Each structure stands twice: as structure tokens, then as C-alpha cells.
Amino acid sequence: MITVSDLRKVYRQGSDEVVALAGVSLEVPTGKIHGIVGHSGAGKSTLVRCLTLLDRPTSGTVAVNGTELTNVSDNQLRDARRRIGMVFQHANLFDSRTTAQNIAYPLELVGTPKAEITAKVTELLELVGLSKFGKAYPSQLSGGQRQRVGIARALATDPDILLCDEPTSALDPKTTDEILDLIKKLRDRLNITVLIITHEMHVVKQACDSVSLLEAGRIVEHGDLDTVINTAGSSLATTLLPLPGDAPRAEGSGDILDIIYSGEQANDPVLSSVARRFDIDINVLAGAVEQMGEHQFARLRIQLPATADTAEVVNYLKSIGVAVTQKGDAK
């Protein structure tokens, strides 16, 4: 489990102060994969640097399984860091070392006996599916393979947390999914806590149990994936489930609703039950249905006939667990 409380980071630029993190609090339970998304400049990289203590936070604390990592001496800091395995966007492997030697690096640092290193490296190579590549140099590997080596290296010290900074941003879609599948597999096998920093919503849909939206150094939305998506008007929901571009313009004067529903109801005929109950025709303007994690989610933009009682329909939809936003109410 990783617990971040009220993390602040202020950079000084001459006489100016740049508040990169304005009090970030976060808790990820053991064995969960948590995504942190945000636009450029939101503070994602700063958060990573503070979590790994590459930069000292201005204030606030980071704790792994209850042990605080912040406010420790340099020596303790090195030990503390070994509890967090880190995966980088560009893998950052050492070019002068073979795959096996790269994975061995963190073990060499603490003087692990040779035989033990060899055994651990063999095990890790197998875990990430690179058993045949122990002697290859990073330049002889593909981007996806390099990232696998990076993951194996991060796991060498048996960390409690795997922190991934844009782990798939340099990869093509197919390789992205392979790496995400690997991360999920590792979570299942090792019961490790994973934090993925990303700007790709696809990564969140594919791999995360929960998600936080970082904006201007603050977490403005967070929660389990299904909760966040079912929250009416949440901007994570709209970015995670975008409607196909240029939805057809509404005709007539009926009210327009954006509805999102998930899980069990996604298979239920929500619309036809509304149509039958209120005896109205519903016009579907746009829609998207997507599988995220275990669940299926649907987002529709519908137009009711001008004669319908919108408030009644909205109440009914909410009563059956559908998130509703009336257009004009929110974005």
C-alpha cells in the first residue's frame, strides 16, 4: 500500500515560485493498479520525482506499507528507494550492460552473492518472457523488449510498489497492450501495488482499477473506474468514454441527455424500458460502448420528444443507477 499525504512541491525560478504540486493526497491499496492522468504541465513528472524522492517534496509525506520514506537520512533514503521499483518511459537501460547485467544491477549494489544474482535474474527474465535474451545488449532489443527488461530490473529488489512513468508512451498500440498485460500479470502474481502515470486514457481503460485526475498540481477527481465513470458530469468520465466526434445536431426542441451506465445494465435494454414506461420515442444522437477492466460501459446522448416530462425521465434513470447529465447543465 502506498499513502501520499498532502504532497507539495514548489519550484523557485528566480524570484517566482512555481507550485507544481499543490497538496496531493492519494492512497492505493496493496495489489491494486492506480492510474494518474493529467494534461501536460499538470505535475505528473513532478509527482513521480517526489514519490521516488529524486526531488525532495517541499512538504507532505510518502509512506509505503506505513513506513515513511520522506524525512530520512541519505543512507536510509537509498534503502527506502529500493522499496519502490520504477519503470521509465524510455526504459533507461544501461547500454554497456547486457539484459542480464541490467537486471543484476540493483542486486550488485548491495553485494548480493553471484549465485543468488544469477538465480534471481533467470527467474525475472522468465517472468517477463525474455529467457532467451539474457546476453543481448539493449541496442539489440525492440522498444517493447527494452521496456520488459526495465520492468524486470525494477522488480529485482522485490519492491512493494511499482511506479511506472508513461510506461507505454513510446510504444505502438499492440506493444502497449502487451506491456499492460504484463503489468497486470505481475500484479496478480506478486500482489504488488502499481501506480501508472500516463496521459493515455487507453492505458487507464486497459489496466487500472482506480484512477486520479491531476490538474494544476491537484487531484480533482479520483475513484474506482466504475464509480468515476458513473459520476454525472465528471470530466474523467467524458474523456474515458468520449462520444464519437461531431455528434449529429439535435432537431426539434426536445431536451438532450447524456447518460452513462455500466456493468449489469449495459446489457439491459435501458432505452427501451424508458420508451415503454413513458410511451415516448427516444432519439439516439451518439453513443459509445466500451469494455474497461471487468465491466462494460455505455455512454449515450439521447434526445427526448418535446412533449416528454424530462424531470420524470431523469428521476427514473437515476433510480435504476444510470448517471444522467442534462445538456446545458454541464459540459
Place this chain on the structure above:
Amino acid sequence: MMDFFSELASNPGITKAMWPAFIETMQMTLVSGLVTVLIGIPLGVLLLTSNKNGLAPLRWLNWLLSAVIVNITRSIPFAILMIALIPFSALVVGTALGPMGASVSLTIGTIPFYARLVETALKEVSSGKIDAAKVMGSTRMQIVRKVYLPEAMPGIIDATTTTIVTLIGYTAMAGVLGGGGLGYLAYNYGYVRYELEIMVVTIVILVALVQLVQFFGDRISTRINHR
């Protein structure tokens, strides 16, 4: 043509003086090259790590190394530096003359140059690799020995090749200023006595020596470069 060669074979400048001169040149190059590498690499590391964004920022040390030692020494023409260092050489090895005396000033003349090249090679190591090393819990010493030096090794080898090539050129100048060796031979026979063939042979040997160093330097550098 045959004349030229038979004359060469009987010229005492070649039969008697050439070999010892060659040995002296090799002595100067090897001794000062070795000491330059031994002192220059740590100095290059210090230049890098004491920098304001380095592993162990130390402002005064960086200023001292960079501004005072390296830049000032580098801006003095080598011939002048050699003359200025005569008393120092006498102090260190007992004489300012001969290959050993010359090696002192050769070394002092090349260390700053080499240290800068080493620093440049080390700077090429991406900050991402250093971050990765830090995150894995490396000490600063481990980062230098296990990351900076191995990752920059191809560049450091190139820097060493360049420096040895430069040194061979410097030994010729040092030779004239009392160091002996091929430079002195060429000066003495080729310039003073105007025996052109000695000049030509010396040039051929020096060119061959430089080519050889460059060839092996490039080979080693390519061999260990896995990028």
C-alpha cells in the same frame, strides 16, 4: 632511387641515432600518456560531479578546477608552458632535460585538455540513466563507477586516442626543448644540418605512429560500444 635508400642505410643519423630517438619518443608518450589518463579521468569526473547540477555540487571546487586550472592551462601555448615548467620538472624528477624531464611538462600540458574531453564524454550519459541508478539506490561512488564510466567508456577511449595523438605531436616540440627523441633528431639533422632524408624518415615514422594509435583506438572504441 636506389641511391636514396643505400644512403639512408649508411647514414649514421639513421643507423645510430634513430632507434634511441624512437625509444625516447615512445617513453615520453607512454609515461605522460599514462599519467595523464590516471589523473585526467578522476579530474574529469570531479569537473562533472562538482558542477551545479552534478552528483555532488561543490561550487568552489568546480570553479577552481574549471576556471582556474583547466581553462588557464589550456589557454597557454604549449611551448611557453614547457619553458615555464622547467624549474618544476627539475623539482619533480630531478632534471628538466631528457624524456623524463619533458614528460613532466607534457603531462601537465595535456591533463587539462584530457580532463575536459573526459568531462564531455561523461556528459553524454543521459540523465535518465542517472535517475534510474539513483532510484535503484546507488551511492554516488557506485553511480560513477558502475554507470558514468562504463556508459561513457567509448567516448573516453576516443578522448584518450585524441590525447595520445596530440601528445605525439607535443613530444616533437618537447624534444627540441631538451626532451630528445624524434623531434630533436629531426631538428638536429633535418634543420640544423639540413639532412633532408632524416627529416623525411622522421615524418614517416611519426605519421605511421599516429595512424597506428588512431587505428587501435578506433577499434577498441567500436568493440566496446554497444549502443
